[in-house]
Amino acid sequence: MYHDYPGSLSSCNMISVVIEKYAPPGNGLGFYQDKAVFVPQTAVGDEVLVRVEKEKKRYIIGRLEEVVKPGSKRRKVPCPHYAECGGCDLLHLPYRDQLELKQEMLVQVLAGAGIQAAVNMVAAPSEFHYRHRALFRRDLETGEFGFLRRRSHQVAVVPDCLVLAQGLTNLLKKFAVSPDLPKKTTACYGLASVNGDFAAAADNGRNYQAIPGIPETVTENYGFGDLELAASGFAQANPAITRLMINDLRQYCVDAREVAELYGGSGTFSLPLATIARNLTVYESDSAAAARGRRNAARNGLENVHVVSGRVEKKALPKALDTLVVDPPRSGLQPVIIEKMVKSRAAQLIYISCNPATLARDLARLKAFSNGFTLDSLSAYDMYAGTTHLEVMAVLKR
Ligand SMILES: C[S@@+](CC[C@H](N)C(=O)[O-])C[C@H]1O[C@@H](n2cnc3c(N)ncnc32)[C@H](O)[C@@H]1O
Known part of the structure; x- marks a missing residue:
């Protein structure tokens, strides 16, 4: 199936594009008539159906609607949440x-x-499983923590996230069993050490607060002595x-x-x-x-x-x-x-x-x-x- 919608884009908002190369910050780049089309989550060689999100004189920003024919550069995505979760953008590439x-x-x-x-x-x-610091958003209706969905302020819950270190997966498990969160918690910074310990700080949009029963700091060691790092501060x-x-x-x-x-x-x-x-x-x-x-x-x-x-x-x-x-x-x-x-x-x-x-x-x-x-x-x-x-x-x- 290969869709094409010639003529003015104002009368439709779907186009077919073949991705030819990449453009910052990680978009696939193809052409439609004389315009460059930038589409995230595409690979060189992909034939894709694209929803037009923004159209300018020389270029179009599109959203991937369907991979009609995958290019040879595309791999089978290893994460089931990739389409909805906004945490990763390149998992479709080897x-x-x-x-x-x-x-x-x-x-x-x-x-x-x-x-x-x-x-x-x-x-x-x-x-995979490299990530020891993350900002988790809280779904205010369900109370669950996750990452923002793509192009959305809603939360995608990903308890089995492929890039999180074990310590942060354990923190998410702890959150799943009704944690004693400070009032108005909208997000939470999680930090895990290499040995699996975790720390967290609740964010209410104005400042960070300690979460009862969860440490505020972890001890990391990069080979030059013990280093105390806080979930509320910066850490690599x-x-x-x-x-x-x-x-x-x-x-x-x-x-x-x-x-x-x-x-x-x-x-x-x-x-x-x-x-x-x-x-x-x-x-x-x-x-x-x-x-x-x-x-x-x-x-x-x-x-x-x-x-x-x-x-x-x-x-x-x-x-x-x-x-x-x-x-x-x-x-x-x-x-x-x-x-x-x-x-x-x-x-x-x-x-x-x-x-x-x-x-x-x-x-x-x-x-x-x-x-x-x-x-x-x-x-x-x-x-x-x-x-x-x-x-x-x-x-x-x-
Ligand atoms: C990218 S982090 C790097 C921290 C540290 N190098 C590390 O690897 O953990 C930047 C740091 O700069 C600090 N910072 C931001 N603006 C600053 C400023 N104007 N003067 C001094 N420090 C600042 C932040 O508080 C933060 O700790």
Whole structure:
């Protein structure tokens, strides 16, 4: 069956498209008449029936309605919830193809900002059950927790989610038997350690609250001592990939002595950096995370760590400085931070990013300074297999 609806799209809203390539952030791209058509959850070679969601002069955004003839790049989807659950976007592709697609997307996003770079792509040790941190939404009618459905604010309940670590599956099981939740809980952050322990924090849309009977923190260990992490604060989602990132970070910093770490969180990268540096100054705006960072350093006997609490925009960087490590939120670096870094005496900058778009923007801003940093290498880590998300580490030198 091969549908086609020639003529004006205003008279119909279904079209047939053959997917020819991929386009950021993980769409299949085909053509209808002279317009590009972007369709999520499609693979190169697919013949698909597409519902038109938005039509512009040059392009169409579509929703996959039916795979009429699967392309050779499509695999049998390993999750029964894939069509309805909005948690994953690439499960229809074999893992190797997911990596290729993400690498290509990153190269395209960087090129769009005028950055030409070879990307060293680091595969996830495991495609499934890797995810140790997640935001679960609560269905206010049934009280059940799950992920948002695709293009919807409704909740898809997925007790057997393929990407969750065992600890988070156990947390969902605990929630299934009427937990004692704080009033007005609309969502919950779950965090699991590698040894299977879990922690949670309830979200009522305004702040986080403890859940009676469920711990607020877990203890993780990435090989540099015990690290207390809180469900209400930031923690890396994939410990196996985090370990690979830490190994690479330590190699880049092998000669680092005076180090400033901006956006340090509870100390995931601080502990390994502190075993190399003479002095490590960590900046973190969340006072609870900064306090945890101090405790994590102290419990591991790292006296060379100095944690500065508050927004880094308002703080001075150390005068003696050879290496900067930054791991900002998705919004990337404020221009004032870029200026501070360029004015500092650091000879090396390691930029860890979870958002290729803001990373590309910031690399272009850094490049615009005549005495700025030049990109030396760039690695992308598949922190979130099955999704279009990536973690990137860029190494820049003066
Ligand atoms: C992506 S997380 C990285 C945390 C840490 N590197 C880790 O891996 O666990 C970003 C961190 O930056 C902190 N942050 C956000 N804006 C900040 C600012 N303006 N100044 C200092 N820290 C900030 C957040 O609280 C968060 O802990």
